[in-house]
Amino acid sequence: MLRFATAGSVDDGKSTLVGRLLHDSKSVLTDQLEAVTHASRDRGQDTPDLALLTDGLRAEREQGITIDVAYRYFATPRRRFILADTPGHVQYTRNMVTGASTADLAIVLVDARHGVVEQTLRHAAVAALLRVPHVVLAVNKMDLVGYGQREFDRIVADFAERAGGPRPPRFTPVPVSALLGDNVVERSAHMDWYRGPTLLDLLETVPVGAGAADAPVRFPVQYVIRHGDSRYYAGQLASGTLRVGDRVTVHPSGTTSEITAIDALGTPVAAAHAPQSVSVRLADQRDVARGDMLTSGVDVPALTQEVRGAVCHLTDRPLRVGDRVLVRHTTRTVKGIVQDLGGAAELTANDLGRIALRTSRPLALDAYAVSRCTGAFLLIDPADGATLTAGMVDL
Structure with a gap:
């Protein structure tokens, strides 16, 4: 599963890019496409406006802008995706924070005609602040600048210089035309100078969740389950690996105990790895409640x-x-x-x-x-x- 978010300035084409990605990856149902086609004709357009696949609110369709965070779920033969299409207006920065807070990757769009603008830098700063592991700089509307490599290289260099700050982003640049589909799912026939992956290729191959199971153990307790004389402590393992026999510390009390059983979906297991949801039983009847955290090892919070x-x-x-x-x-x-x-x-x-x-x-x-x-x-x-x-x- 890859969670990713889109961000960019107003009219950079985020919703069109997302619509193109869904359409060309065969992730749009027939009735959805028919509804978009009908709505586009009502607006005087000859071809389907793919932006309408994500701009679901009436206010968004009427104004032609994205207001809310639109979540979409889709899959290809190689991976499943949760996509958050976030607004571009500065007054909706909070919506981008919401959409990017759990993202493994952020796509920052730039209009090839306008280059890097203030909102581009703001979105890059938010992605850095939220520690989004991967950033893709999608230079959109390349068809409107003649698919020129010089314009693309200039924007990439400008972004690398101006989006630096205290934590310069590591990013992968891709030249695209969301309207026509160049380098979104299919490789463009108009930019033979570009040898890198398409946007979908990147999304399907970027590493996800590396190291979560090897990180220090953090198990926030969500529920206390009483079963006979025993108590099980249930929650989602935020990081690390828990094993039967591990010594754990309960925070904030500081008491210690030993794990005697782990259940995953009602089945006893010998070990659990982040981000599994499990319940654990301790050797001692400790005073453990919702909000407490179990840790293991010397690396403690x-x-x-x-x-x-x-x-x-x-x-x-x-x-x-x-x-x-x-x-x-x-x-x-x-x-x-x-x-x-x-x-x-x-x-x-x-x-x-x-x-x-x-x-x-x-x-x-x-x-x-x-x-x-x-x-x-x-x-x-x-x-x-x-x-x-x-x-x-x-x-």
């Missing part, structure tokens, strides 16, 4: 009430120093107070910034650079449960 990190504010309600919030980390939710916003008076919707929090109880934290699961947190409004802010831990 930082147990702290001081949380610092980068954030993206997601709601129209401003976040200010002194605000009392709920902090959700993995399966644990605790009270917290905002102590600092990196010198800013407040954060408003779509702002990227820094934060310092103090929580009422300790959290078992990893740096986001180490783990995108145990290094992430959310701030929630205690009054109505609304999600306020998404954060990435610095240690």
